[in-house]
Amino acid sequence: MRQLKPEVVEQRKRHLLQWIVHYYIRTSKPVSSGLIAEEAGLDLSSATIRNILTELENEGYLAQPHTSAGREPTDKGYRFFVDYLSDVQRLAAGERERIEEQYRRRIGELDTLLVETSRLLSRVSQNAGVVLSPTAKKQSVKRLELIGLGGRNVLCVVATDAGLVRHWPMALAFTPTPRQLTALNNFLNEQVKGVPVERVKAQVTAKLGEIEREFREFADLAGELAREVGAIVSPESLYIEGADNILSQAEQFGDIKEVQSLMRVIGEKERLAEVLEREIRESGTENLPARVRVRIGEEAGLPELKAASLVTHVYRHGDRVVGVLGILGSKRMEYSRMMGLVDYVGRLVEARLSEWDEEEGR
Amino acid sequence: MRQLKPEVVEQRKRHLLQWIVHYYIRTSKPVSSGLIAEEAGLDLSSATIRNILTELENEGYLAQPHTSAGREPTDKGYRFFVDYLSDVQRLAAGERERIEEQYRRRIGELDTLLVETSRLLSRVSQNAGVVLSPTAKKQSVKRLELIGLGGRNVLCVVATDAGLVRHWPMALAFTPTPRQLTALNNFLNEQVKGVPVERVKAQVTAKLGEIEREFREFADLAGELAREVGAIVSPESLYIEGADNILSQAEQFGDIKEVQSLMRVIGEKERLAEVLEREIRESGTENLPARVRVRIGEEAGLPELKAASLVTHVYRHGDRVVGVLGILGSKRMEYSRMMGLVDYVGRLVEARLSEWDEEEGR
DNA sequence: ATCTGGCAGTCGCATCAAACGACTGCTAAT
DNA sequence: ATTAGCAGTCGTTTGATGCGACTGCCAGAT
Incomplete structure (x- = not known):
């Protein structure tokens, strides 16, 4: 008989494997040789198909759930199917x-x-x-603001360049005046604007010395704040x-x-x-x-x-x-x-x- | 022989019902008369139990999944069980x-x-x-703050008395200066502090006229803001x-x-x-x-x-x-x-x- | 008046064999 | 290289059977 070139045979085998996985995905039933002969349009008899199936099984692409059943794809079979998926379907x-x-x-x-x-x-x-x-760590701070909630309580709000906003309440050691809050906000924003979240702490603590004279009572607040920015903002x-x-x-x-x-x-x-x-x-x-x-x-x-x-x-x-x-x-x-x-x-x-x-x- | 008082019989019936529901909850199998005779410690024969079971079934507390099966509680049976649960278990x-x-x-x-x-x-x-x-509607505003994010973008933050914090970004019609933002925040907070969220809109729009001279460009912002507070904060x-x-x-x-x-x-x-x-x-x-x-x-x-x-x-x-x-x-x-x-x-x-x-x- | 033992009857379920049918793998023929 | 044919394997369906778990009822004991 006419001898087919090896590549062609290989090609056919792959094509068949694709067809099988696809069919299996749709029907979720083991695919049998007879079924393929009828449905796949390959113009081969079920016996021939069986030969190919045996090969594919030996190569680890298919497996039989039990002896007298059709074949299902193995993970390797799915992998092949996905890797050689010709058309990633465009959405309607x-x-x-x-x-x-x-x-x-x-x-x-x-x-x-x-x-x-x-x-x-x-x-x-x-x-x-x-x-x-x-992860918030890699984002940089766009804005950090303390909002007075009455008494010593403030709400701390952080916004990052990627649009992330986080907030949490804090209790200060003293009751701030609006003026003090404004000053503190100005200071903080100067320091942390554009700084990656993970480095806010270092940045703020480094600058703390400079304001000690004017805002001594802020010092520990700023320190605590810096710690919280790191801790609360980080979990992704x-x-x-x-x-x-x-x-x-x-x-x-x-x-x-x-x-x-x-x-x-x-x-x-x-x-x-x-x-x-x-x-x-x-x-x-x-x-x-x-x-x-x-x-x-x-x-x-x-x-x-x-x-x-x-x-x-x-x-x-x-x-x-x-x-x-x-x-x-x-x-x-x-x-x-x-x-x-x-x-x-x-x-x-x-x-x-x-x-x-x-x-x-x- | 000795006649039992009706109350006692009723009492026993209830007690049995409790026992059945409880047992069923633990075992999830239909409860049969023989089982009860053995396990419930009532010192009654299975035949007597069967009589009581029939009554309970007629009264709608129990049902049989099929003829030759034990009984399961109906919803009414569960209801009885729960209503007369003597001890709501204290936590360990x-x-x-x-x-x-x-x-x-x-x-x-x-x-x-x-x-x-x-x-x-x-x-x-x-x-x-x-x-x-x-629902946020019933809560009253404790604090409302606009935070500049650069350009026309601001982050609006609302905190309520019950500890709820919501925030959302807005784009203004103009680029505010820090001073303008501060002034606007002051104005807004004076107006909305303590106002129930559902009435913020009315409150703000009512007061809009008063500031028109000084902050004419704020007017539409404040209106929009009031609208958003109502819309975004409300969904519970x-x-x-x-x-x-x-x-x-x-x-x-x-x-x-x-x-x-x-x-x-x-x-x-x-x-x-x-x-x-x-x-x-x-x-x-x-x-x-x-x-x-x-x-x-x-x-x-x-x-x-x-x-x-x-x-x-x-x-x-x-x-x-x-x-x-x-x-x-x-x-x-x-x-x-x-x-x-x-x-x-x-x-x-x-x-x-x-x-x-x-x-x-x- | 109550309770109980006994018994017939119902029904679900587990078991088993048999028949079926869906496959495969192999072989011999094409 | 492909195919038809066939034997063999194995899961599944089917139907019969028997068992066991119940109930309901009744007659007799307490």
Whole structure:
């Protein structure tokens, strides 16, 4: 017979694998040789398909849940599928429209932006939406203000260049007059404006000596303040929305145990935050700056996420990566659509952040 | 033979019902007559028990899931159990200690207090903790401040007497000088201090005429500001924590569907908030001000909560009920312990709120 | 008047075998 | 290289059967 070139055979095999993963994602049933022969339009008999399937299984892309069953993709199979996904699906125009509509609403603060973004991701994807906020440490202080609340109590408000606002109450050692507060605010702002949050403490304490004569009673306040800026502003926060979506897609998961452990991870945000932070760290180390990254099953690093996949997109402020957003859902998600969504939303968030920079000068 | 007095028989019936509900809550299996004869220590034969069970069933306190099964409490049965619960369990000393420990950490703001409270409720109860924040409308403004962020942008910060702080960015129609900002802040604070949030708008617009000569350009700003105070500060917020607890107690529920719809309600906070608001409204209309209230199954008003119960405690600020907190869990929860917990935490929150009042004067 | 033992009857559930059907892997033919 | 055919494996469905856990009722004991 006519001998086919090896490349062609390889090509066909890959194409078949793509088809299988895609089909499996949609139907969530093991794919059998007979089914492929009928549906895939390859014009091969089921026997031939079986041969190919055996190869793919030996290579670790597919596995059988039990002997007399079809094949399911392994994590390696999903990985192949995602890596060679030819088209990251563009979002439908209507969907884009609706998303932008949401961002058109005036959002002026980082927190609001991130909360809305996680809601959006969850709603559109029908999975859980996650957004990790930039760590405040790297942001620089734009404004720091003490507001008298009566008596010794003041409210301390810090705003950073990236739009983050944090506030917390403090009790002073004395009852300040309005004049004193104004003076103190002026002093503080001169000192900390533009200083990265993580260095506020050093900056303020360094300058403390200079004012000792005039505002001696402020000295310890300023010191305490500097400490609090470091302590309170620093914890980064993780916004997760749409956990209920995951539960209502429970069929997508094999076992309820899997859903439970997934939910538990969502509950203990710290562990998930750690996973996402790793995305940020690793975003610099790659050659090709692929914006959208997919973690399949245990690739994310948590055994609890075995049955899940995570689609993420780091976002930058200026030229530094400051945060990461994405969706968390079943390993059997529609990768193409999800990647498209995450990519799009990620860009919108970046755009919004840089808009804030521009408005600055106005 | 000796005739028993009717009251005694009634008494015994009630006692048995209590025992059954309690036993069912622990074991989650239908309770049968034979089991009762053995375990309840009543010194009656199973046949006699059966007679009593039939009566209780006819009266609507018990039901059989199917003919050849034991009995389960109906909602009415649970209701009886809860209403006649003799001892609302006091929390163990160690548990109280741990809880107070958490509140000892300096919490100066309403938001923080409520978030921590919902976490606490969820952690201790192993159910979901819910806290509905006071509506801002009824609170009065303690302080309102504009903070310049450079250019025309200002950050508007409002603090209320109950410890609520809200902030949002605004763009002015002009670039204010620091002096102008100070003047504006002084003016605004004179006008709105102590005014209920819902009346800020009226107050400010009423006073606008007076300053027109001096600060004509402020007029429209002040108007816009007043509008925003009403709009942004008003939405009350619902804090829910520990949804994962509910999922990991899924065995407590008969059907996964029930867990799903429960989770969905938790996801759409609005509907749950509505239920909780009703608790606030109805808290005034009762003769006996029982602080802890229990809603069993559909009593809460949402069909989705059919399999759940809600234990709540309204909390007051001064003498007005401003919010409600509690736990949400399976209908088969340990009511006694949960009621004790909710009662205790509710009191702590009230205590904290009135502490703030006292600090005020210092 | 109460309680109890006994017994028939109901119903869910676990068990088991048998039949089924969905696959695969292999082999021999094309 | 591909295919048809076939034997063999294994999960799943089905239906029958029996068991056990109940209840309800009644007749007799207390």
